[in-house]
Amino acid sequence: MEDSIRRKVASLVGLGVRGRMVVVGVEQVRMAATKNKLAYALVAPDASRNSLDKVIPLLNARRVRFVEALGAEELGAAVGRQSTAVVGIVDGTLAKGIRELVEGASDARGSRDAATPNGRKV
Numbered sequence: 001m002e003d004s005i006r007r008k009v010a011s012l013v014g015l016g017v018r019g020r021m022v023v024v025g026v027e028q029v030r031m032a033a034t035k036n037k038l039a040y041a042l043v044a045p046d047a048s049r050n051s052l053d054k055v056i057p058l059l060n061a062r063r064v065r066f067v068e069a070l071g072a073e074e075l076g077a078a079v080g081r082q083s084t085a086v087v088g089i090v091d092g093t094l095a096k097g098i099r100e101l102v103e104g105a106s107d108a109r110g111s112r113d114a115a116t117p118n119g120r121k122v
Contacts, residue, residue: 009102012098013098014079016094029055032090040064040067042068042069045071047072047085072084
């Protein structure tokens with residue numbers, strides 16, 4: 001993904017934090033997904049396998065679209081932390097903007113749609 005798009009996504013995530021339109025961290029994202037409050041999620045591909053194993057199956061089960069776009073340190077910097085494994089977007093408009101940026105730039109590289117148990121995309 002291009003640096004300019006990475007900066008735009010990080011900026012939008014930062015705005016989302018200030019506007020309380022995102023949830024940060026594995027546990028917060030899991031709670032929001034369980035309550036069907038997530039519109040989209042950004043997952044750090046370099047996060048620990050344990051963290052990813054806790055959140056990715058739930059996102060798939062709840063059919064929440066997500067993308068592996070920014071690293072854990074980049075995501076963390078965007079939300080005011082040292083690093084974070086996942087950021088969940090709860091605002092639909094913000095989610096749409098981020099999704100269009102990320103998936104439009106790297107649709108073939110790193111984006112994932114929620115999949116049904118048989119592996120077919122939704």
